Amino acid sequence: QVLYIPSTYPVIPRCALECDCPFHFPTAMYCNERNLHFIPVVPSGIKYLYLQNNMIQDIKASVFENATDLLWLILDRNHISSENIEKGVFEKLVHLEKLFINYNNLTELMGPLPMSLNEMSLIGNRLSKLPSETLVGLENLTALYLEGNELTSQTISGAFNGLKSLVYLDISNNNLKELPLGISNSLEVLYADQNIISSISSGYLQNLPVLQYLRISHNQLTDAGVPAGVFNLSSLLELDLSFNNLQSIPEVNENLENLYLQVNNINKFNISSFCGFSGASSRLTHLRLDGNHITRRDLPLEIPMCLRRVTMFLID
Numbered sequence: 001q002v003l004y005i006p007s008t009y010p011v012i013p014r015c016a017l018e019c020d021c022p023f024h025f026p027t028a029m030y031c032n033e034r035n036l037h038f039i040p041v042v043p044s045g046i047k048y049l050y051l052q053n054n055m056i057q058d059i060k061a062s063v064f065e066n067a068t069d070l071l072w073l074i075l076d077r078n079h080i081s082s083e084n085i086e087k088g089v090f091e092k093l094v095h096l097e098k099l100f101i102n103y104n105n106l107t108e109l110m111g112p113l114p115m116s117l118n119e120m121s122l123i124g125n126r127l128s129k130l131p132s133e134t135l136v137g138l139e140n141l142t143a144l145y146l147e148g149n150e151l152t153s154q155t156i157s158g159a160f161n162g163l164k165s166l167v168y169l170d171i172s173n174n175n176l177k178e179l180p181l182g183i184s185n186s187l188e189v190l191y192a193d194q195n196i197i198s199s200i201s202s203g204y205l206q207n208l209p210v211l212q213y214l215r216i217s218h219n220q221l222t223d224a225g226v227p228a229g230v231f232n233l234s235s236l237l238e239l240d241l242s243f244n245n246l247q248s249i250p251e252v253n254e255n256l257e258n259l260y261l262q263v264n265n266i267n268k269f270n271i272s273s274f275c276g277f278s279g280a281s282s283r284l285t286h287l288r289l290d291g292n293h294i295t296r297r298d299l300p301l302e303i304p305m306c307l308r309r310v311t312m313f314l315i316d
């Protein structure tokens, strides 16, 4: 018996023995949850590689020798340490768009990285630094997830310079003293919860003219660290300053829709915080003030003129 395969038959990539490449999705190689201690050799033609939830400790360049078609590389929940990543291993993956190495044991990220990356996620590692050359030239990177590491303001200084397509940056749950500088003016989302930020530099948001979502909850902000007008940014829709140490409501732009201020030390309600900049009425729909020192009796009579749409939370 001879199996005849016509020459027009599409070329189906081979699959590593340890993994699964579904017949209807042959460019994906599923190697997740298999107790693997190593990365299997990746045949050419594979575009999507799933290696999460294994016991992988190192990344050797040889397994990717023919993997130049790779678009996604998912390595979450393994035991990879920085010193066990062979130098230059990612650089050869010239089409790689998504690199996920969440919940591993990385202390630093070894460049160079493929210039084709558009999304990189390194959540829950032990990264303590991000030298400025690491991310240099990643002009297509739009989303960068760095939460749950040990980064400090000093060790990430300059790291984001030149990421000219960056839209989403999450640096929550690190050891940052201030919001990072040098971020591209394309940024729309900045999450910096659970750090040790005590002040914001005057004019900081003027360099982020399309920012829509800003979260700085669970930090150490005080009134003294919030310069007048620092949140006067007309693109901003959501501002989360909950779980800080503010005593008054900062002035916000009338376009803001959600303002979270619960669990601070706020003891006065000044209507000009909401309608001070232009005098126009505010678009605010959610205002959380619970966990402060304000009761209904502290609310000024002008509220219906300025805050027409708001649902307010005051209960402790």
Ligand SMILES: *[C@@H]1O[C@H](CO)[C@@H](O)[C@H](O)[C@H]1NC(C)=O
Pocket (backbone or CB within 6 Å): 041, 062, 063, 065, 066
């Ligand atoms: C890469 O492909 C070449 C040519 O098909 C082959 O000779 C070589 O063994 C492959 N390397 C690996 C690591 O699979």
Ligand SMILES: *[C@@H]1O[C@H](CO)[C@@H](O)[C@H](O)[C@H]1NC(C)=O
Pocket (backbone or CB within 6 Å): 079, 080, 081, 105
């Ligand atoms: C993490 O890396 C350190 C060395 O940098 C090593 O001592 C430790 O065993 C590693 N932990 C895991 C879970 O792999």
Ligand SMILES: *[C@@H]1O[C@H](CO)[C@@H](O)[C@H](O)[C@H]1NC(C)=O
Pocket (backbone or CB within 6 Å): 115, 116, 117, 139, 140
């Ligand atoms: C960036 O993306 C564009 C559009 O998808 C693409 O043409 C270009 O080659 C990419 N740049 C790099 C360095 O991969």
Ligand SMILES: *[C@@H]1O[C@H](CO)[C@@H](O)[C@H](O)[C@H]1NC(C)=O
Pocket (backbone or CB within 6 Å): 251, 270, 271, 272, 273, 276
């Ligand atoms: C309310 O805030 C404005 C501007 O921030 C200030 O000029 C004014 O004195 C404040 N009013 C009260 C009663 O604190």
Ligand SMILES: *[C@@H]1O[C@H](CO)[C@@H](O)[C@H](O)[C@H]1NC(C)=O
Pocket (backbone or CB within 6 Å): 229, 232, 233, 234, 277
């Ligand atoms: C608020 O920002 C606008 C520009 O968006 C500017 O025209 C206005 O003067 C600013 N107001 C204050 C009080 O900073």
